[in-house]
Amino acid sequence: MxxxxxxxxxxxxxxxxxxxxxxxxxxxxxxxxxxxxxxxxxxxxxxxxxxxxxxxxxxxxxxxxxxxxxxxxxxxxxxxxxxxxxxxxxxxxxxxxxxxxxxxxxxxxxxxxxxxxxxxxxxxxxxxxxxxxxxxxxxxxxxxxxxxxxxxxxxxxxxxxxxxxxxxxxxxxxxxxxxxxxxxxxxxxxxxxxxxxxxxxxxxxxxxxxxAGTPLAYLELVLARLGDASWCHAASLVAADARLVRSAVGEGCRVDAGARLTACVVTGGAAVGAGSELRNCLVAGPVAVPAGAHLEHALVLPTGITPLR
Missing domain, CATH: 3.90.550.10 (Spore Coat Polysaccharide Biosynthesis Protein SpsA; Chain A)
Structure with a gap:
């Protein structure tokens, strides 16, 4: 076969x-x-x-x-x-x-x-x-x-x-x-x-x-795999005082000091700026969330920010 x-x-x-x-x-x-x-x-x-x-x-x-x-x-x-x-x-x-x-x-x-x-x-x-x-x-x-x-x-x-x-x-x-x-x-x-x-x-x-046919379905898949835990790739950079709750940070990604992520996925080399607060967000590709940003239910891509569907 x-x-x-x-x-x-x-x-x-x-x-x-x-x-x-x-x-x-x-x-x-x-x-x-x-x-x-x-x-x-x-x-x-x-x-x-x-x-x-x-x-x-x-x-x-x-x-x-x-x-x-x-x-x-x-x-x-x-x-x-x-x-x-x-x-x-x-x-x-x-x-x-x-x-x-x-x-x-x-x-x-x-x-x-x-x-x-x-x-x-x-x-x-x-x-x-x-x-x-x-x-x-x-x-x-x-x-x-x-x-x-x-x-x-x-x-x-x-x-x-x-x-x-x-x-x-x-x-x-x-x-x-x-x-x-x-x-x-x-x-x-x-x-x-x-x-x-x-x-x-x-x-x-x-x-x-x-x-995992849509961005939202992909986020839900990763969150289901996480359960109640968070996960960071060995090749990611996550500040010691960043707080992750049921979130995943992928290969080549960065989360800066004081950032707070809840039920989020950061992947494809993306970065999250210092002091940002994200909830139920998918951040993907060569993009950086500005420091101090507050986002919820958002898809963040190099082309901009749209509602997560």
């Missing part, structure tokens, strides 16, 4: 943050967001490939650094034009080689037991890893029959509490991979064709799952 990390998206929902830091490279307590997907795939896959498009070098460096530190090699499929999910896998076939492909999105943080997904592998099927739906009004849902066949997809907001949530992990059988149409292309039409032929299945897996 081989593995594919889908890391080539443009990150529209993450804007304006993704203009400075690509989503797969966002720091989660010292690791890139893509580390979660890589950690699931590496023990199970002979070869690993990640596709790249926007901010390709930053994504490549983030994934390569984590992979090297964990004894894993990743090959990269560069896309000069965005090819979509299915198109990305199709274009990477020469790097992946023969066999089924375990595919993972890189915009979620998960701790899932994927053994049931791997056990359900079939050469002519695609199998989706699902969890009981946590919020049908927020995300679309997947309908299953009693034997695990996917019968349809339900748009978000329809409130069907009997659906399941697609986790971003799927296993494509070898025949499915070989039959993928030439890129570009998304998975939706591939899934629909397989569903009509009874070759699209779902398995319910257990474990923790969080999405």
């Amino acid at each position: 081989n593995g594919m990390l889908l890391a080539a998206g443009c990150g529209e929902r993450m804007e304006p943050l993704s203009s400075f830091i690509p989503k797969p490279a966002l720091e989660v307590l010292g690791e890139p967001l893509a580390a979660s997907a890589l950690r699931h795939l590496a023990p199970r896959c002979r070869r690993l490939v990640a596709n790249l498009h926007r901010h390709s070098e930053a994504v490549r460096l983030a994934i390569s650094r984590f992979a090297l530190a964990n004894g894993t090699e990743v090959a990269f499929s560069r896309e000069t034009v965005l090819l979509g999910g299915a198109g990305g896998v199709a274009a990477a076939r020469p790097l992946l080689g023969p066999g089924p492909v375990l595919v993972a999105n890189t915009d979620v943080w998960a701790e899932l037991d994927l053994d049931p997904l791997v056990a359900a592998s079939a050469e002519d099927c695609a199998v989706l890893a699902l969890i009981p739906h946590p919020d049908p009004r927020r995300w679309s849902g997947v309908e299953l029959d009693p034997r695990g066949g996917v019968t349809g997809f339900v748009a978000r907001g329809e409130g069907n509490d009997k659906t399941y949530l697609f986790t971003g992990f799927q296993l494509l059988g070898e025949q499915v991979v070989a039959a993928l149409p030439p890129p570009p292309g998304e998975f939706a039409p591939v899934w629909e064709e397989l569903r009509r032929r009874g070759r699209l299945r779902g398995v319910v897996v257990s474990g923790a799952w969080r999405e």
Whole structure:
């Protein structure tokens, strides 16, 4: 079995943050967001490939650094034009080689037991890893029959509490991979064709799952990982009298004397000036919060300060 990390998206929902830091490279307590997907795939896959498009070098460096530190090699499929999910896998076939492909999105943080997904592998099927739906009004849902066949997809907001949530992990059988149409292309039409032929299945897996599709969701993810603690990267500079409450200060970042941070994330080389007071803020990229600033529920970027959404 081989593995594919889908890391080539443009990150529209993450804007304006993704203009400075690509989503797969966002720091989660010292690791890139893509580390979660890589950690699931590496023990199970002979070869690993990640596709790249926007901010390709930053994504490549983030994934390569984590992979090297964990004894894993990743090959990269560069896309000069965005090819979509299915198109990305199709274009990477020469790097992946023969066999089924375990595919993972890189915009979620998960701790899932994927053994049931791997056990359900079939050469002519695609199998989706699902969890009981946590919020049908927020995300679309997947309908299953009693034997695990996917019968349809339900748009978000329809409130069907009997659906399941697609986790971003799927296993494509070898025949499915070989039959993928030439890129570009998304998975939706591939899934629909397989569903009509009874070759699209779902398995319910257990474990923790969080999405990180927007700046606010990213902040909430990091805060959830922190719990009641704070965290500072070894390569950050935090003044001895700065006060951090449930906050994270990332690699290359600085927090000056007397600053107070509550439920904040400082990342991407950002700095917080002396005496500043920040609450529920995300400060990212080459930017410095002025000394004495008071900010709440704000996204602070080199281009300015906007409400955090």
